[in-house]
Amino acid sequence: MKTIYNFSAGPAVLPKEVLKEAQIELQNYSDSGMSVMEMSHRSKVFETILNEAKQDLRDIANIPDNYEILFIQGGASLQFSMVPMNLIKNGKADYLITGQFSKKAYEEAQLFLDAKIIASSKDSNFTTIPNVENLEIRPDADYVYLCENNTIYGTKFKDLPNTNGIPLVADVSSCFLSEPIDVSKYGLLFAGAQKNIGPSGVCVVIIRKDLIQETTFNPTPTLLKYKTYADHDSMYNTPPTFTIYMCGKVFKWIKKQGGLEVLQQRNRDKAKLLYDAIEESTLFKCPVDVNYRSIMNVPFITGNDELDTQFIKEAKAVGIENIKGHRSVGGMRASIYNAMPIDGIQALINLMKDFEERKGHPYD
Numbered sequence: 289m290k291t292i293y294n295f296s297a298g299p300a301v302l303p304k305e306v307l308k309e310a311q312i313e314l315q316n317y318s319d320s321g322m323s324v325m326e327m328s329h330r331s332k333v334f335e336t337i338l339n340e341a342k343q344d345l346r347d348i349a350n351i352p353d354n355y356e357i358l359f360i361q362g363g364a365s366l367q368f369s370m371v372p373m374n375l376i377k378n379g380k381a382d383y384l385i386t387g388q389f390s391k392k393a394y395e396e397a398q399l400f401l402d403a404k405i406i407a408s409s410k411d412s413n414f415t416t417i418p419n420v421e422n423l424e425i426r427p428d429a430d431y432v433y434l435c436e437n438n439t440i441y442g443t444k445f446k447d448l449p450n451t452n453g454i455p456l457v458a459d460v461s462s463c464f465l466s467e468p469i470d471v472s473k474y475g476l477l478f479a480g481a482q483k484n485i486g487p488s489g490v491c492v493v494i495i496r497k498d499l500i501q502e503t504t505f506n507p508t509p510t511l512l513k514y515k516t517y518a519d520h521d522s523m524y525n526t527p528p529t530f531t532i533y534m535c536g537k538v539f540k541w542i543k544k545q546g547g548l549e550v551l552q553q554r555n556r557d558k559a560k561l562l563y564d565a566i567e568e569s570t571l572f573k574c575p576v577d578v579n580y581r582s583i584m585n586v587p588f589i590t591g592n593d594e595l596d597t598q599f600i601k602e603a604k605a606v607g608i609e610n611i612k613g614h615r616s617v618g619g620m621r622a623s624i625y626n627a628m629p630i631d632g633i634q635a636l637i638n639l640m641k642d643f644e645e646r647k648g649h650p651y652d
């Protein structure tokens with residue numbers, strides 16, 4: 289089989305070892321005689337899968353005991369509604385807008401409460417991150433919301449705001465498990481699985497226990513309450529069993545790699561290799577402010593749409609898949625999550641160099 293390097297932003301590349309293990313176990317999991325896909329979520333076997341997944345995640349991300357781990361369907365986008373529906377007290381929340389996903393979250397929050405934009409990087413076309421130092425956070429805001437890593441624009445918050453005790457809510461979909469994390473800084477964080485966690489179908493929500501309350505937003509459907517998931521161990525109804533099983537395998541893989549410190553170093557090395565190649569290039573450019581560059585999503589452009597299209601086509605021909613930038617920004621984007629091997633980055637850089645040699649700089 290031809291080697292493929294999948295630079296998709298999500299669903300994204302998974303560790304080969306994990307896929308192989310799942311393949312071996314597909315029809316007969318742990319001598320049960322059946323696939324995880326076929327098994328009751330109330331069975332002992334699945335209960336163990338769920339409990340181990342939670343414990344392994346708690347271990348690798350160092351999640352304190354006063355935080356609950358929930359597995360919720362509906363993707364990261366459902367959290368745009370669940371967060372305001374569940375955390376509402378005074379009916380106010382402050383939002384930092386750094387791209388499409390925080391904008392969507394802000395717009396959704398307006399359905400439920402008085403959502404206010406307190407910082408935005410819109411003026412820079414989302415190529416930077418606003419200063420988080422003197423934010424005018426309303427003292428009676430129920431929470432402060434941000435999207436920590438902006439998958440489309442390739443920016444990342446390098447510091448978190450001091451919210452003076454107001455719960456910080458973060459969408460960490462595209463940076464979760466790429467580096468160590470201090471969970472105690474957040475009231476709630478969530479990540480759609482389909483980047484560094486596993487296949488799509490579940491969102492991991494980590495919430496401080498005191499924030500799990502009977503929501504005052506009435507009526508809130510049972511399945512949209514964090515309390516329902518917390519009270520029933522994420523199994524009030526049938527959870528996405530196979531997805532959770534795969535996530536659990538990825539957590540074990542992370543442990544085997546040596547944990548998040550090891551992955552962080554690896555991710556930094558991979559990102560540096562690519563950013564350095566872009567900086568050295570006279571053809572490719574990265575539009576993102578150097579101080580806020582993501583180590584997970586790397587957008588780059590030639591500045592010429594035709595050349596971009598040609599590059600993407602040539603990339604596909606040599607097994608570099610899904611390098612096209614998000615449809616709203618164009619150009620290219622390399623999503624280089626945990627499971628992207630360094631060989632993939634090297635293959636991309638080799639093609640960039642070769643392409644540049646052949647095309648030169650169109651504006652010289």
Ligand SMILES: Cc1ncc(COP(=O)(O)O)c(C=O)c1O
Nearest residue numbers: 363364365389439459461462480
């Ligand atoms: C940062 C971020 N938030 C939210 C989403 C939306 O996720 P989902 O499609 O799981 O709803 C994405 C999807 O790529 C994302 O990158």
